[in-house]
Amino acid sequence: MTPPKPPSRAGRVSLWRYLRLFRQDILSAQPARLYRAWMAEFRTPFFRSYLVNEPALVDEVLKARPMEFPKSDRIGEGLRPLLGNSVFLTNGETWLRQRRIIDPAFEGGRLRDTYPAMLAAGEAAVARLHGQGGTVEIEEEMSHAAADVIFRTLFSIPIEHRLASEVFHRFRDYQRTQPILNLAAFLPLPRWVPRLHRRRTRAAAAAIRALITRLTTERMAEIAAGRAPDDLATKIMTTADPQTGERFTTAEMVDQVAIFFLAGHETSASALGWALYLLALHPEVQERVADEVAALPDRPAFSDLSKLRMTRDVFRETLRLYPPVPMMVRETTRRERFRGRDVPTGAQIVLSPWHLHRHERLWDRPDDFDPDRYGTENGKSCLRDAYMPFSAGARVCTGAGFAMVEGPLLLALLVRAFRFDRVPGDDPVPVAYLTVRARDGIRLNVTPRTG
Numbered sequence: 001m002t003p004p005k006p007p008s009r010a011g012r013v014s015l016w017r018y019l020r021l022f023r024q025d026i027l028s029a030q031p032a033r034l035y036r037a038w039m040a041e042f043r044t045p046f047f048r049s050y051l052v053n054e055p056a057l058v059d060e061v062l063k064a065r066p067m068e069f070p071k072s073d074r075i076g077e078g079l080r081p082l083l084g085n086s087v088f089l090t091n092g093e094t095w096l097r098q099r100r101i102i103d104p105a106f107e108g109g110r111l112r113d114t115y116p117a118m119l120a121a122g123e124a125a126v127a128r129l130h131g132q133g134g135t136v137e138i139e140e141e142m143s144h145a146a147a148d149v150i151f152r153t154l155f156s157i158p159i160e161h162r163l164a165s166e167v168f169h170r171f172r173d174y175q176r177t178q179p180i181l182n183l184a185a186f187l188p189l190p191r192w193v194p195r196l197h198r199r200r201t202r203a204a205a206a207a208i209r210a211l212i213t214r215l216t217t218e219r220m221a222e223i224a225a226g227r228a229p230d231d232l233a234t235k236i237m238t239t240a241d242p243q244t245g246e247r248f249t250t251a252e253m254v255d256q257v258a259i260f261f262l263a264g265h266e267t268s269a270s271a272l273g274w275a276l277y278l279l280a281l282h283p284e285v286q287e288r289v290a291d292e293v294a295a296l297p298d299r300p301a302f303s304d305l306s307k308l309r310m311t312r313d314v315f316r317e318t319l320r321l322y323p324p325v326p327m328m329v330r331e332t333t334r335r336e337r338f339r340g341r342d343v344p345t346g347a348q349i350v351l352s353p354w355h356l357h358r359h360e361r362l363w364d365r366p367d368d369f370d371p372d373r374y375g376t377e378n379g380k381s382c383l384r385d386a387y388m389p390f391s392a393g394a395r396v397c398t399g400a401g402f403a404m405v406e407g408p409l410l411l412a413l414l415v416r417a418f419r420f421d422r423v424p425g426d427d428p429v430p431v432a433y434l435t436v437r438a439r440d441g442i443r444l445n446v447t448p449r450t451g
Helices: 014-022 054-063 073-083 092-106 108-128 138-155 160-178 199-225 230-237 250-281 283-294 303-305 309-321 370-374 378-385 399-417
Strands: 038-042 050-051 136-137 328-329 336-338 339-343 348-351 419-422 431-432 437-438 443-448
Touching: 050 160, 054 138, 054 348, 054 431, 073 199, 073 250, 073 328, 092 199, 092 230, 108 138, 108 303, 136 138, 138 160, 138 230, 138 328, 138 443, 160 199, 160 250, 199 230, 199 250, 230 250, 250 283, 250 309, 250 399, 250 419, 250 437, 250 443, 283 309, 283 399, 283 419, 303 399, 309 370, 309 399, 370 378, 399 419, 399 431
Parallel strands: 050 348
Antiparallel strands: 038 050, 136 443, 328 348, 336 339, 419 443, 431 437
16 A cells, blocks of 8 residues: 555645645645656745755755755744754854764764663553553654653653653643744744744743753753763763863753754654554565564664664655655855756755655655665665755754664564554544644554564
8 A cells, every 4th residue: 555645736836825834734735746846936925935856956955065055044933932042943153063062972882872771761662552452542652652762861761750751741732732834934024023933832832941941950960969870961961062162051951952852752753653554554564574573682782773674674764755854944145046047045945855755756656665665776876865854964963873773673672562553444644743743643453462
């Protein structure tokens, strides 16, 4: 079966439809021609936007000249109540300083250090599912599991910890009130004009940040007393900028923890939920994963992950079909010439993993789920030129390596313990909230494996 995809619209898309996106899903508004276009222009009375699909142009923006195409504040408007001045939203020297402090925590050796916490979170997720059985809303379970991974690796506390649990539940409230675009993304509002955020969105963001502030303040005190655990939060909070010698203040760290939770929990939960659905849709692939995982020890070591080739390709293919972040927006800082067309200063450059990963002129059978495609010449070529679930270039997601350990590991533990089957007539519909989620959740029949 072909996995579900929002229906494409014929012809052009009106500004009115895009203005409605701050209350609805952005994916269902995309015209079919964008899955074949190398570039497309969208005009509003206030700015111009260009969707770029041609791999050479994507590389120009993300890899060759990333500092000349900063992140657009139009998209950041919707996320700023929660993320503040985090590394996800900043540009220029501020962003460079933040990355110099954050990046060392996610280097290769540190991934091995965080692995035991990931494994413990995965085992806890298996135990929770054993207590349920029958039909399970799997997105909610994967949100729980991914949040557990973040809290164990970042603050050395499980999801059952009182503060961790409260952050998790508050974040679910925020996720349900915050669209991917805020109305300010479409209007040229001066800085002093209120940003048009919903009251529930502001309240949920404020509550989350208050809880994160408590966690961060407590960790600062533990570091000062010399009794802090050696986890990601401690590593980041004790790392000095090699150029200035400065460390993050508590307020700066709150911003960074907010994006770690958003990027590390929301995106992983999205990918894991879709991965299990795709395996339920293709039971023959699920059994291949189960056979591969059966050869691992009961508690696989970090080195055992290299044996999970099929499991990794399933996760990789899930990220292709349902990239958690479907679109990224950059802004031009000078006049450009793209594909023979003049692009003005201040134009929005939309880079869309959603369209690039399904581009009909690049991928063979772009809408099909096929983990084996990465062994083909087309798959290898597209993996290099048309695959960016974590962005690319200088602004590639800091946690990309983290995610590619976490995702296959949790997938392996879950498929070893359970069989996941599609609920007939109850297939999910992908929509873009903060990430690509299912409009009404993903329900699967979950059965423990025996033997």
